[in-house]
Amino acid sequence: MTAKPKTTTKKKPSAATETSQSIAEQTAAFLKSGGQIEHINTGVSGQESLSGPKHITLGNKS
Structure with missing residues (x-):
């Protein structure tokens, strides 16, 4: 039975x-x-939404 050749692992x-x-x-x-550097309050996003809000309706349609 032959041995598998060793593969060298690359160190990251x-x-x-x-x-x-x-x-x-x-x-x-x-x-x-x-x-x-601007200090931004917690909970405020610096990203502007390009797509606008998404309206999702869950449940039965009435």
């Missing part, structure tokens, strides 16, 4: 650390260029 880079560092660098560059 630590994405969370790279992402956090990248965000910190981008934020610093933004602030250095004169940008300002």
